Amino acid sequence: MLHIQKHLLLLSLPPCATASTLLSLRHHGLFSLTRFSAAAAAAKSAGHFAVEEYLVATCHLTPDQATKASKSISHLKSPSRPDAVVAFLAGLGLSAADIAAAVAYDPRLLCAEVDRTLAPRLAELAGLGLSPSQIARLVLVDPTRFRRPTVISKLQYYVPLFGSFETLLQALKNNSYLLSSDLEKVVKPNVALLRECGLGACDIAKLCIPLPRLLTTSPERVRDMVAQAENVGVRRGSKMFRHAILAVAYISEEKIAAKMQFLMKTLKWSDAEARIAVSKLPVVLRSSEDKLSRVSEFLISEVGLEPAYIAYRPAMLTYSLERRLMPRHCVLKYLKDNGLIESDKSYYSAVQVTEEVFVEKYISPYEDTAPHLAEDYAAVSSGKIPTRSRFKGPKAGHASAQTA
Incomplete structure (x- = not known):
């Protein structure tokens, strides 16, 4: 029987199957069915095929899984067909755990005929250019659909x-x-x-x-x-x-409309400004109302940005208040207050860049004039306010409250 199955598998490969394909299938053990010949004797008892015992002993299902799965294949009278299926799956490179998962997902897979269903399907998939490992992963995704034309x-x-x-x-x-x-x-x-x-x-x-x-x-x-x-x-x-x-x-139309109203109320936007913001960054609609409230309050009240300005730069609403917006504002304020950068330096240009670029532009150049700036920035970014922080005033207190 094993010889016949092996022969049928070879015959079922399409004419376009290359020698490399055949070698690949052989390398992955597709035709190594003999190592499973002993499985035919499993779960046999005096002419009676014990399905649940077979599922546990040969397919490695748990007892509960076997009880549930057995209801779909209770009509099987012998292990010959399941044995052939298990051998076929193992030949594809599926592990015992993989086979158990496939059988638990689709017990009727064990009822499939290797020579008439599985082998032809394998040949067709190989003809599409799929490797044995890709076919094996496809089987695991949906064993049921795998065997259908x-x-x-x-x-x-x-x-x-x-x-x-x-x-x-x-x-x-x-x-x-x-x-x-x-x-x-x-x-x-x-x-x-x-x-x-x-x-x-x-x-x-x-x-x-x-x-x-x-x-x-x-x-x-x-x-x-x-x-x-x-x-x-x-x-x-x-x-x-x-x-x-x-x-x-x-998301329902009602919820989207409610979110647009929330944006207009919270950020003091007109309908046009809200649409501008959403058109530039639609994902803002999925931001939580709590985050939007906290970030908008900070940007308007602490940083002093105009609502219309934010509408054209909505990405700021998606940044972390504690780890990005607040610490970088503290750095810019310190540098401006001490005359180290121009007072009109854009806050947005500082918060939109990556962490690496921010440090390179706003921290590293001031290692001599502000030796504790890097340390204080790192501390505030992690939610801490260092004792000798150069970041004084209401902003530091605000950060402490937000991260408490």
């Missing part, structure tokens, strides 16, 4: 869309429904709509990581997301539209 057409569509099998696999781990959703009625209409909005394949792939169910959501729901993104002031085709979709996805 439709998986081939799905992969032929998704791999070019996502740019690579690895990127697709990442999306599949978050949403295996990509392999079961209707391409023609659901997925393709959603992709077409997103393309109409100016999103390319790369943009769509990036969206599917934080929004794994985007392509498998009903087209009507996706149209609503597009409309909501436009309603908050982000136009189709802009580079921010992808971020706008991410910001409004799966």
Whole structure:
């Protein structure tokens, strides 16, 4: 039987399968079925096949998992077919733990015929250029879909869309429904709509990581997301539209409207200013109201920025108050108060740069004139106010209160 299975696996490979493919499959142990020949004798008892015992002893399921899984395969009368499936999976390179996970997820996988279902599917996937290890990972994502013929057409569509099998696999781990959703009625209409909005394949792939169910959501729901993104002031085709979709996805129109009202009230913005801010940085809609309140109060009351100025630079609203906005303000104030930099030096230019650049521009040049500046800045950034801090006044006290 093992010889026949091995022969069928070889015959099932398509003519386009290269010698390197065959060598790769052999290297990964695909045809090393003989080491599992002893499994055929497992869980046999006087003509009766004990399914639960087999699942525990051969597939390494826990007793609870075996009890649950056995309900789906109670009709099996012998271990011959499950043995062949286990050997096939092991030949792909799946570990005992991997096989246990696959069987627990989809017990009926053990009922599949290796020569008529699994081996042909393997050959088709190899024909698409997938390596044995990639095929093994696909099996782990969704054993059920792996053995169905439709998986081939799905992969032929998704791999070019996502740019690579690895990127697709990442999306599949978050949403295996990509392999079961209707391409023609659901997925393709959603992709077409997103393309109409100016999103390319790369943009769509990036969206599917934080929004794994985007392509498998009903087209009507996706149209609503597009409309909501436009309603908050982000136009189709802009580079921010992808971020706008991410910001409004799966949030009701009422909640989005309430958030816009909150922004206008808290930051003293007009409707136009709120839309300007959101169009420049849609993710601000997902910031918590508590953070927005604290940051806006600091920027307006302590730093002295005008609300309209903030509207055109909304990134400041997303920075950490305690670790970025406050410490850098303290440094700039000290340098300005001591005449070490121009009094009109932009606060925004100081907070938008990376930590490395900030230290290089605002800390390092003053090691001689302000020897404790670096130490005090590090302390304030970690939530501490050093005893001999050069950062005096209400700002230091404010930082202490915020980090208490």
